[in-house]
Amino acid sequence: MVSEGACTTTTGTASELFTSAVNFFAAAQCLVPDSSPYNPYDKVPDLETFDFIVVGAGSAGSVVANRLSEVPYWNVLLLEAGAEPPIEAEIPWLYRTLVGTKYDWHYVTENNGIRHQALKNNAVTWIRGKTLGGTSSANAMIYVRGNDHDFQTWVDEGNPSWTPENARYYFRKAENFQDLELLKDPDIFNTYGREGPLVVNTFNSTVRELTKNILKSYNHVGIKEVLDVNAAKFQGQGFCAISRATARSGFRESTYRAYLDKARNRPNLKIITNAFVTKILLNDDGYDTKAYGVEVDINGKGHRYLVRKEVVVCGGVVNSPQLLMLSGIGPREHLLSKNIPCIVDLPGVGQNLHDHPYVPVPVYIDEPNTEDKTEQMFDAVKFLYNKTGYLAHAFLTDAIAFFSRCKSMSYPEFQSYSVIYKKNSTMRQFIDIYKDDVIKSLLRYNENQVLHLFVLNDLHPESRGGLYLKSSNAYDHPILNANYLGDERDLQAMVDAIKILTKVVQAPYFKSVNAFIPRINIPQCNKFRYPSDNYWRCYVTHMTASMAHQVGTAKMGPNPEDAVVNNFLKVHGVCGLRVMDASIMPFVTSGNTNAPAIMIGEMGSDMIKDEYLSY
Known part of the structure; x- marks a missing residue:
């Protein structure tokens, strides 16, 4: 056992942030569990x-x-x-700082020379946690069980134990749901377990007014707002909600x-x-x-x-x-x-x-939201003091939506998250995987406007890839042929989903803040008229990355x-x-x-x- 007062290690990012916020918290690392x-x-x-x-x-x-x-x-x-x-793994907002460190497996897919040409090295980075807790120590902490249809397909494949009913039993066995306000709702009360080891809660968001407006905008196009995506039944165009999270008292669970x-x-x-x-x-x-x-x-x-x-x-x-x-x-x-x-x-x-491939859909808005260094430092102090502020929630906001192209489906085809980059943002999470010219193009209006990034992923891709040994040496990473968008249906599905999001951007809130989706400078796509189907097909082909759901x-x-x-x-x-x-x-x-x-x-x-x- 470690002696009393020993501290969790750091990659460096947290120490720099806390030191710049307040020097006398030299032992900030010891405030984690x-x-x-x-x-x-x-x-x-x-x-x-x-x-x-x-x-x-x-x-x-x-x-x-x-x-x-x-x-x-x-x-x-x-x-x-x-x-x-x-x-950094304990503090929700810092989880992406683990990418490329010893706590990450450094997996990268093969460059096929055809797709992903807007990404660095023309390949897709996979975030996989190499630490106790694995990727649960390095993810966005969003807690989504899935849909009954998912587990029924497992049963239909010849796996009789994995029924939706059995899956629900074991979700509840794991869960210790702690949002007391939500537990007043009978559907939510009956959905979640409350005696398991895994704390499931709701982030204390610092951008709650903005996420409320995002949900209203989804609602405007028929993606109905619900209290909880794990308790609600999917129907119609889809639903949206503030997500649950694996979070305990401001820390990662x-x-x-x-x-x-x-x-x-x-x-x-x-x-x-x-x-x-x-x-x-x-x-x-x-x-x-x-x-x-x-x-x-x-x-x-x-x-x-x-x-x-x-x-x-x-x-x-x-x-x-x-x-x-x-x-x-x-x-x-x-x-x-x-x-x-x-x-x-x-x-x-x-x-x-297979995986959930995603594409970012950038939207610029006029919001009086500027990234202020003093405010950022104060938020760091708030986290050290009472585990609140922006550090206490993941970089992804907790406004999520599940939707389909067909209004009669009983399960979703797509999931969308939101990432907010304030004016003059120094943050690069979710866009740091792209080539420098693409990043510049994504951020070119950020000096004067807030960037709202929809992170859109295909929940049920048809494409299948494979994993192959490079050699008999266990330390040689295997060859990862992800084959994203290898099936034409996946490409068309993403284009169709982007069109649905463009309708969301036409909702009253987004109109009130002069929202627009900019053209992104991708050399392979510059020959196509914006915003034609051909442009979006090219955009999806080269901007698609991984949600780390392999x-x-x-x-x-x-x-x-x-x-x-x-x-x-x-x-x-x-x-x-x-x-x-x-x-x-x-x-x-x-x-x-x-x-x-x-x-x-x-x-x-x-x-x-x-x-x-x-x-």
């Missing part, structure tokens, strides 16, 4: 045997480690490749905070950070293949740990299929091409990759010809091995994927308990 280093690896001898080994302490893995170690006679080992999260902090002192749970699992150990006697342990690199030293019951892989959409393939589980020809013996031929490993690379389903795990998340053809994270989703859910990943961890943990504790 207490954090202690986990059991060092020298307390876990090589070849020690555990009942369960959990690989990855992310959105699902932290849940699994907590729930399995609730059984006092099960010894559980949790291995996390990253370190403890820094202070990651699965690290919600699940691991509550379990870390259990004597039957060992947690090792900076522990990169490079291989799953498999016994193959010609009849059965069984996982019996893992190889792991801890601070540059190799170790082996053994398992009695199961290895549970929770590495996420990239690391889980990569680890399976490095261990000899995957498409035979691909493994052999990398000099990896194929132990279990599973063609679906790494396939079915799923599907270890697909759940009954057929090992295309699926990787079965209904109970067991890897086809291997005993004692499961995958529990967003990679198992056959289809991505209608919204942010953090809540569904947590639900997967909850249900998967109970599946294990039901199997081993039922006799």
Whole structure:
């Protein structure tokens, strides 16, 4: 355990901000919830045997480690490749400062030379958290369960346990809903759990008047305002609301905070950070293949740990299929091409990759909103004093909308967020992924006007990509062929959605502030008339990026010809091995994927308990 008074680490950004705000808060880092280093690896001898080994302490893995170690006679080992999260991960507004640091996996898709040419390196950056809590420590904290239709499609794929009713049960098991005002509404009261470990609440927004006007504008075009997107039934053109968030008293509520902090002192749970699992150990006697342990690199030293019951892989959409393939589980020809013996031929490993692609839709408005350095410093002091101010909510505002092109649909096709850049903003979040000339074009009116950026994403893309090993070296990042917009239907869908947003911009509020959508300087698109369909098609082609909601690379389903795990998340053809994270989703859910990943961890943990504790 750390000595009293020790502090959370930092990437540097938070320290600079706080120092500029008030020098006498030199120990500002210590104001975050207490954090202690986990059991060092020298307390876990090589070849020690555990009942369960959990690989990855992310959105699902932290849940699994907590729930399995609730059984006092099960010894559980949790291995996390990253370190403890820094202070920037705890402060909602600073989460994007983790991009490109040691707390990020630095994943980038392949440049196909055709799309994404407005982005730096002509490729899409994927934000994936490499720390305790995984991407739940590095996301926008928006809490969206998804739509009943999503989980019914999983059932229709041959996964009978994943019904909408069961999904709701496990969402409620996780949740500790704390917005007391909203709980007065009977629908919301009956929707959310109130006794789980994960705090779900509402941000204390500093731009609430603006978000109210945004919701009114959605409402003007038939996207009706509701109290809560998780409690409301989707119908008509769609709905909008102030979103819920994984936030606790001004801080981020990651699965690290919600699940691991509550379990870390259990004597039957060992947690090792900076522990990169490079291989799953498999016994193959010609009849059965069984996982019996893992190889792991801890601070540059190799170790082996053994398992009695199961290895549970929770590495996420990239690391889980990569680890399976490095261990000899995957498409035979691909493994052999990398000099990896194929132990279990599973063609679906790494396939079915899909995501929520997004495009920014910039809108300039006349609002008396100027970024003031003194105000910014005062807000930093407010956060240090009582956990309020702009630092206490994510850079994305909490005004969100879900909508479809057809008014008779029972589930949404698109989701839209809003980001506000005050006049003379120095902030570059969400646009820093683009080339400098594109950023200049996006901000060219910002000196005199507020930039309101709609962040529009396609909830159900048709395009599918794949993930492939670059080599047999575990430290070589895999090749990420995301294939965004590879299906023509996705391109047209985004253009249609932009047209709906242009109608939102014609609502009375936006008219009252002289709103307009500017043309963006993209060389490939300058030949097209603005705002023609051809211009928007070109715009979408080159501006599309990732909402970091990747799923599907270890697909759940009954057929090992295309699926990787079965209904109970067991890897086809291997005993004692499961995958529990967003990679198992056959289809991505209608919204942010953090809540569904947590639900997967909850249900998967109970599946294990039901199997081993039922006799």
